[in-house]
Amino acid sequence: MTALRPRPGIAAATAAGETRSPASRAVGLLVVLVLLVAAVLASLAVGARAIPPLEVLQILFGQDSGQNALVVRQLRVPRTLIGLAVGAALGVAGALIQAVTRNPLADPGILGVNSGAAFALALGTALGVAAGPLGTLALAFLGAFAASVLVYAIGSLGRGGASPVRLILAGVALGAVLAGITQAIVLTDRERFAAMTAWQSGSLLDRDINLLWWALPFVGAGLVIALALGSSLNAIALGDDLAAALGDNVMRTRVLAVTAVMLLAGSATALAGPIAFVGLMVPHMVRWIVGPDQRWIVAYSVLAAPVLLLSADVVGRVLVPPGELPAGIVTALIGAPVLIVLVRRRKASEL
Amino acid sequence: MSVVTEGLTRVLAHPRRGSIPVPLVGGWVPARGVVVVGGVGLATLVLGVIALGLGDLPLSPSEVVHALFATDGSFSSTVVRDWRLPRVLGALVFGAGLAVSGAVFQSLTRNPLGSPDVIGFSTGAYTGALVALTVVGAGAVSASVGALVGGLLTALVVYVLAYRRGMQGFRLIIVGIAVTAMLHAVNLFLLLRAQEEVAMAAAIWGAGSISLLSWPVLVTAAVGLLLCLPGLLLVPGLRQLELGDDAAAAHGVPVERTRIGLVLFAVALVAIVTASAGPIAFVALAAPQVARRLAGSAGIPLVSSAAVGAFLLLGADLIAQHALPVDVPVGIVTVVLGGAYLLSLLIQEARRR
Numbered sequence: 001m002t003a004l005r006p007r008p009g010i011a012a013a014t015a016a017g018e019t020r021s022p023a024s025r026a027v028g029l030l031v032v033l034v035l036l037v038a039a040v041l042a043s044l045a046v047g048a049r050a051i052p053p054l055e056v057l058q059i060l061f062g063q064d065s066g067q068n069a070l071v072v073r074q075l076r077v078p079r080t081l082i083g084l085a086v087g088a089a090l091g092v093a094g095a096l097i098q099a100v101t102r103n104p105l106a107d108p109g110i111l112g113v114n115s116g117a118a119f120a121l122a123l124g125t126a127l128g129v130a131a132g133p134l135g136t137l138a139l140a141f142l143g144a145f146a147a148s149v150l151v152y153a154i155g156s157l158g159r160g161g162a163s164p165v166r167l168i169l170a171g172v173a174l175g176a177v178l179a180g181i182t183q184a185i186v187l188t189d190r191e192r193f194a195a196m197t198a199w200q201s202g203s204l205l206d207r208d209i210n211l212l213w214w215a216l217p218f219v220g221a222g223l224v225i226a227l228a229l230g231s232s233l234n235a236i237a238l239g240d241d242l243a244a245a246l247g248d249n250v251m252r253t254r255v256l257a258v259t260a261v262m263l264l265a266g267s268a269t270a271l272a273g274p275i276a277f278v279g280l281m282v283p284h285m286v287r288w289i290v291g292p293d294q295r296w297i298v299a300y301s302v303l304a305a306p307v308l309l310l311s312a313d314v315v316g317r318v319l320v321p322p323g324e325l326p327a328g329i330v331t332a333l334i335g336a337p338v339l340i341v342l343v344r345r346r347k348a349s350e351l
Numbered sequence: 352m353s354v355v356t357e358g359l360t361r362v363l364a365h366p367r368r369g370s371i372p373v374p375l376v377g378g379w380v381p382a383r384g385v386v387v388v389g390g391v392g393l394a395t396l397v398l399g400v401i402a403l404g405l406g407d408l409p410l411s412p413s414e415v416v417h418a419l420f421a422t423d424g425s426f427s428s429t430v431v432r433d434w435r436l437p438r439v440l441g442a443l444v445f446g447a448g449l450a451v452s453g454a455v456f457q458s459l460t461r462n463p464l465g466s467p468d469v470i471g472f473s474t475g476a477y478t479g480a481l482v483a484l485t486v487v488g489a490g491a492v493s494a495s496v497g498a499l500v501g502g503l504l505t506a507l508v509v510y511v512l513a514y515r516r517g518m519q520g521f522r523l524i525i526v527g528i529a530v531t532a533m534l535h536a537v538n539l540f541l542l543l544r545a546q547e548e549v550a551m552a553a554a555i556w557g558a559g560s561i562s563l564l565s566w567p568v569l570v571t572a573a574v575g576l577l578l579c580l581p582g583l584l585l586v587p588g589l590r591q592l593e594l595g596d597d598a599a600a601a602h603g604v605p606v607e608r609t610r611i612g613l614v615l616f617a618v619a620l621v622a623i624v625t626a627s628a629g630p631i632a633f634v635a636l637a638a639p640q641v642a643r644r645l646a647g648s649a650g651i652p653l654v655s656s657a658a659v660g661a662f663l664l665l666g667a668d669l670i671a672q673h674a675l676p677v678d679v680p681v682g683i684v685t686v687v688l689g690g691a692y693l694l695s696l697l698i699q700e701a702r703r704r
């Protein structure tokens with residue numbers, strides 16, 4: 001229960017040397033890549049106007065064929081690119097939070113980080129300070145940072161430090177408050193927020209492709225920090241004391257990780273709205289392939305998370321014709337059962 | 352792991368000194384409880400008169416009282432009696448119903464976070480009502496029955512999923528959070544699939560709103576809540592269950608039957624409120640805890656909870672209606688207030704550890 005105790009699952013696995021062989025990692029990588037290509041193709045092909053995958057390829061590689069080419073180039077390519085960036089950002093943010101808090105139930109959505117970014121964006125829009133793409137991103141970063149610090153502070157008050165359950169309760173409570181105020185702000189000015197109502201539940205529909213170009217450097221920076229932190233995160237998995245004894249600067253790792261989470265979750269929320277459960281699910285799925293090594297978990301999450309988000313987006317497009325189910329709603333539908341399974345597993349409940 | 356939630360329970364259950372028992376019919380009620388109910392009741396009455404006077408036609412308290420009892424058919428009496436009174440009465444009745452339901456669940460789970468809104472029964476009741484509305488067709492009765500079935504099914508599913516070698520408070524809560532997220536998604540799915548007119552009505556109602564409450568809906572809900580009143584007969588059993596299953600059994604309480612009866616009673620209360628007003632979060636969480644602190648009792652006082660719940664929901668509705676530039680659903684206000692209250696509970700609990 002104390003912050004000093006290592007997470008039993010990881011510690012036991014590391015102690016027992018339960019790592020995967022390079023061969024199984026390579027096969028896993030191949031599988032993930034194939035799935036990613038399939039998800040991208042599906043995202044380009046499926047929708048209100050179904051376009052055969054072969055024709056999609058023809059359009060992509062130059063052969064124009066009228067209306068379909070317009071749909072693919074103007075609507076689906078931007079949407080898919082945003083899905084790739086948002087998915088990677090959310091998956092890696094989830095892996096980072098889970099590693100740093102040693103909490104297998106952590107996720108930027110569940111812990112209220114995305115709600116913080118969304119709240120800051122709504123408030124900024126209402127006050128008229130969300131000027132331009134840089135202003136939008138800065139607001140999202142600010143909100144994500146403030147929410148993560150607040151949740152961690154409330155969750156780790158008192159003796160014993162941050163326990164998984166206290167963190168989640170603090171995150172859910174703060175998330176509820178922020179989402180409620182966001183909704184109230186949105187309701188006060190329906191016209192200005194017309195675009196925000198769909199965005200509130202997390203959607204890739206009609207998002208601004210220009211914002212993606214502005215956000216890419218920040219997402220890239222977050223991913224680089226996350227990949228560079230890998231071995232430090234492995235040390236933290238053994239517990240703060242042991243990590244310090246191994247020569248790791250625990251405080252520095254935490255600060256860098258929070259910075260990366262802020263950049264990733266903030267960008268993702270600015271681009272697609274608050275999407276939960278992607279960051280929860282992906283690191284766990286990836287762990288089956290690569291074992292408990294954080295360096296590999298982060299690296300594989302970059303590729304695996306977009307598969308999940310794009311698939312959720314594609315499913316959302318076909319479930320309720322002629323409308324669409326926001327991707328964030330579909331991820332909740334798939335992700336919530338994962339949370340239940342995790343919390344029922346003995347390892348998680350022993351934390 | 353349940354250290355956290357048990358600690359929270361222990362802190363919140365901490366009794367205060369100075370309550371003097373006085374004999375009343377049916378048991379001993381602390382004098383402080385009577386004072387609390389009287390005080391909160393009076394405050395609610397004042398708030399109610401203020402609420403009846405606010406709006407596009409502002410009325411002073413004396414004008415409100417006059418309009419309430421006037422028989423001259425004046426415009427102000429139409430405004431007060433036909434337009435504003437259902438909303439105010441609805442806030443009172445629904446607040447009380449939610450609070451009693453929360454009090455029963457919190458007592459049964461021995462956990463302040465075991466209330467129906469946190470565990471997801473309210474969202475489940477809404478799902479049930481939506482299914483009834485879209486499949487069977489619109490109507491107060493079908494919505495109520497759907498909400499009841501939805502709430503009960505959700506309760507069953509949450510408990511089954513959270514049960515693993517015994518029940519742990521934290522697992523119950525996290526399973527509840529997950530089930531709530533899922534049902535929320537299902538609700539949106541149903542809304543998007545529904546016919547437009549059903550969807551419009553259901554969407555307004557979905558945020559938890561009493562702004563469009565009319566007399567017929569209110570009367571139906573009130574009758575439904577009255578039909579639940581026999582459930583109060585189980586309350587002495589609830590008090591025994593608070594001492595533990597073994598102690599209750601030793602005192603001759605049929606433990607399982609009492610528990611199931613109480614769950615049915617509490618779910619029915621939530622379902623009826625949800626069927627008429629949509630899911631209103633956190634009143635069921637906060638009201639019993641506030642009542643317990645005011646009354647300084649060891650268990651959760653039901654009558655004080657009801658009074659506090661009525662006061663809280665009426666206050667939240669006043670904020671929703673008048674404090675913001677536009678009329679927002681009361682459910683948004685209660686989510687914000689309740690979430691903040693939950694945060695303060697977490698902070699308090701951490702300080703005392």
